[in-house]
Amino acid sequence: MPSILKECHVTPREIFLNRRRFIQGGVSAALAMTALSGARHAVADDRAWSGTPVLREKLSTLSPAWERDDRVTPPQYHREYANFYEFGPNKDDPWERAGQLTVEPWKVRVDGLVDKPGDYWFDDLIREAALEERIYRFRCVEAWSMVVPWVGISLASVIKRLQPHSDARYVAFETAVKRDEMPGVSRALVRIDWPYREGLRMDEALHPLALLAVGAYGEPLYKANGAPIRLVVPWKYGFKSIKSIVRIHFTREQPETTWNTLAPDEYGFYANVNPEVDHPRWSQRTERRIPGGGFLGLSREETLPFNGYAEQVAGLYAGMDLRRWY
Numbered sequence: 001m002p003s004i005l006k007e008c009h010v011t012p013r014e015i016f017l018n019r020r021r022f023i024q025g026g027v028s029a030a031l032a033m034t035a036l037s038g039a040r041h042a043v044a045d046d047r048a049w050s051g052t053p054v055l056r057e058k059l060s061t062l063s064p065a066w067e068r069d070d071r072v073t074p075p076q077y078h079r080e081y082a083n084f085y086e087f088g089p090n091k092d093d094p095w096e097r098a099g100q101l102t103v104e105p106w107k108v109r110v111d112g113l114v115d116k117p118g119d120y121w122f123d124d125l126i127r128e129a130a131l132e133e134r135i136y137r138f139r140c141v142e143a144w145s146m147v148v149p150w151v152g153i154s155l156a157s158v159i160k161r162l163q164p165h166s167d168a169r170y171v172a173f174e175t176a177v178k179r180d181e182m183p184g185v186s187r188a189l190v191r192i193d194w195p196y197r198e199g200l201r202m203d204e205a206l207h208p209l210a211l212l213a214v215g216a217y218g219e220p221l222y223k224a225n226g227a228p229i230r231l232v233v234p235w236k237y238g239f240k241s242i243k244s245i246v247r248i249h250f251t252r253e254q255p256e257t258t259w260n261t262l263a264p265d266e267y268g269f270y271a272n273v274n275p276e277v278d279h280p281r282w283s284q285r286t287e288r289r290i291p292g293g294g295f296l297g298l299s300r301e302e303t304l305p306f307n308g309y310a311e312q313v314a315g316l317y318a319g320m321d322l323r324r325w326y
């Protein structure tokens with residue numbers, strides 16, 4: 001997203017995905033892979049996360065509908081084309097490098113203006129909650145989009161259990177910083193002041209569409225997509241949907257958030273999907289659905305206000321000038 005990284009963001013995904021398909025599908029490539037299979041195999045297995053016993057048990061009772069929904073982005077595109085700057089700035093960095101991330105055991109610190117602060121194990125956060133599949137449109141600020149069948153628990157249910165104080169007006173989130181396992185953090189290619197941070201106004205966080213995802217496509221999350229637990233806010237640009245969360249903080253003031261701090265003119269705190277308000281360097285009127293249709297997969301779709309969820313969420317912003325509060 002920063003201008004110094006423009007090139008990698010405009011690399012058409014056809015080039016990136018075709019390269020991968022070529023590597024995996026070619027006969028000579030297959031032979032070449034045999035020699036490396038020992039090493040490659042371990043890496044490939046690490047990319048998936050098998051989930052904790054509590055998560056596996058909950059997943060086994062879910063009957064996913066995504067396979068019958070032809071709008072859903074095929075799973076490999078979601079896993080292999082991702083933003084997760086802790087692993088590097090390129091779309092394939094998370095897939096190539098996140099295998100080394102350890103996600104168990106995983107603790108989330110809850111602090112700030114809340115009645116039930118403390119360190120919560122992953123299983124304790126999800127044990128009492130109802131696991132649901134939610135098929136959402138997902139729109140990156142870079143103007144590409146997918147349709148992802150998330151599996152998760154409503155953020156509101158978790159917040160209610162934690163019992164924030166009445167003066168807590170915002171919820172802030174932080175991603176893990178594991179320098180040994182996250183090459184993007186130590187190499188500091190982007191001037192992000194780690195940890196990656198995000199935040200929501202309390203009424204946004206309590207909205208029933210806001211989800212804490214622990215899986216997708218009926219399986220535990222892949223590490224590239226933010227295992228073991230990440231936020232999904234479908235009416236906002238993708239950067240709000242912070243991955244691999246280790247801290248939930250309740251606060252009175254609007255929290256500092258990563259992209260807003262880095263480039264306030266380009267990325268707002270609200271970041272509601274809005275075709276009327278262009279990014280300073282590109283239009284937000286249309287988007288590239290991945291994988292694309294049409295010639296070279298380059299066809300575009302209209303971007304919808306609030307990413308198509310206006311009916312449900314526009315009321316949260318009644319009376320606000322959405323050009324000013326982008």
Ligand SMILES: Nc1nc2c(c(=O)[nH]1)N[C@H]1C(S)=C(S)[C@@H](COP(=O)(O)O)O[C@H]1N2
Nearest residue numbers: 082083084085140175196238239241242243
């Ligand atoms: N910690 C962290 N969370 C992150 C990011 C990141 O770089 N680091 N990138 C964001 C952006 S820009 C997008 S588009 C989504 C991508 O999520 P996906 O892998 O599920 O497509 O993750 C968001 N969450």
Ligand SMILES: [Mo]
Nearest residue numbers: 140141238239
């Ligand atoms: Mo994004």
